[in-house]
Amino acid sequence: MPQQGFCFLASFIVLSLCSAGRGRGGISARELYDRKVDWSEALQRSGISQGQAVAQAAFWLLFFHWLQPLAYFAALTAVWDEIDVIQHWLGGVVAAREAMYFVAAGIAAVVRPEYLLVSLSATIGNQGVKMGLYHLLVYVMAPEKAVGMTLAFGDRKWRLRIVKGILVLDIFALLAFLHALLVGVTPPALMLGYLFSIIGGVGTLCIFVTEADLRELKEDGWGVNAVMDTGQFTLHDLKEEGYTSGEMKVAGRSCDQAREAGYSCMEAREGDYSCKEAREAGYSLQELEESYDQSVIEATAYAT
Numbered sequence: 001m002p003q004q005g006f007c008f009l010a011s012f013i014v015l016s017l018c019s020a021g022r023g024r025g026g027i028s029a030r031e032l033y034d035r036k037v038d039w040s041e042a043l044q045r046s047g048i049s050q051g052q053a054v055a056q057a058a059f060w061l062l063f064f065h066w067l068q069p070l071a072y073f074a075a076l077t078a079v080w081d082e083i084d085v086i087q088h089w090l091g092g093v094v095a096a097r098e099a100m101y102f103v104a105a106g107i108a109a110v111v112r113p114e115y116l117l118v119s120l121s122a123t124i125g126n127q128g129v130k131m132g133l134y135h136l137l138v139y140v141m142a143p144e145k146a147v148g149m150t151l152a153f154g155d156r157k158w159r160l161r162i163v164k165g166i167l168v169l170d171i172f173a174l175l176a177f178l179h180a181l182l183v184g185v186t187p188p189a190l191m192l193g194y195l196f197s198i199i200g201g202v203g204t205l206c207i208f209v210t211e212a213d214l215r216e217l218k219e220d221g222w223g224v225n226a227v228m229d230t231g232q233f234t235l236h237d238l239k240e241e242g243y244t245s246g247e248m249k250v251a252g253r254s255c256d257q258a259r260e261a262g263y264s265c266m267e268a269r270e271g272d273y274s275c276k277e278a279r280e281a282g283y284s285l286q287e288l289e290e291s292y293d294q295s296v297i298e299a300t301a302y303a304t
Helices: 002-019 029-033 039-046 050-082 085-111 113-117 120-127 129-141 143-150 156-183 188-210 214-219 224-228 235-241 245-250 255-261 265-270 275-281 285-291 294-299
Strands: none
Touching: 029 120, 029 129, 029 143, 039 050, 039 113, 050 085, 050 113, 050 143, 050 188, 085 113, 085 143, 085 156, 085 188, 113 143, 120 129, 129 143, 129 188, 143 156, 143 188, 156 188, 214 224, 214 235, 224 235, 224 245, 235 255, 245 255, 245 265, 255 265, 255 275, 265 275, 265 285, 275 285, 285 294
């Protein structure tokens, strides 16, 4: 029985990776959560017919989203008489979590069916490898959170509230799992259900990265390039949040990019951009004279 459970888990993960958004087209997870696309655009960008999209969406809804809660309900019902009262309560809370997930997935399929056409390749392509993988882990490891964020209809604050609410319920799955180990009553099918919920909780850690605001990323030590790889911010946003021109320089950003981001000529000099780089970036002679020594300006052959 344990071997069958692990085989099921492996098959589930493989199915997850192979079913959603095959090909180069499609919509990304970020576009979905930010409500930048609808069903018709997802259909167009996926390059498939209406019938194919409906079939793919139905398959994904049934085997990726609904299979987990249905399997958990069946497992809990089958072993109800074998487990103790504490396990009844803990397992019941997890069942409530799964019921909410089941209903939410169905509602999302009606009001925002495009969530069933998210392309993992497009997500990585649009967000960069690093951030794309974070989104991938969320979509595969915590599908109930992906559904919840979809139903937030583009509101970031509500996305985080929903995720945190589900995370509280994930804790009950962990407690149920540990209690089962403690008392020695570990029905494999039920333990597998708890494991899926625990994996969903772990996947939440990735959400706190993909949904973090710029200030949080800066406080956590994210550099210019790492932040830009998220695809959520501009260089001007980084400047406003306190990233220096020196950090731009170290990250390989040109003086022209620094100027477009809003850094003054003086800030460019403080960031170790040369007078020549500043001149080529388009700073005026007056700005150069206010920021660099005259001898340095003359050395750049700036026309006066």
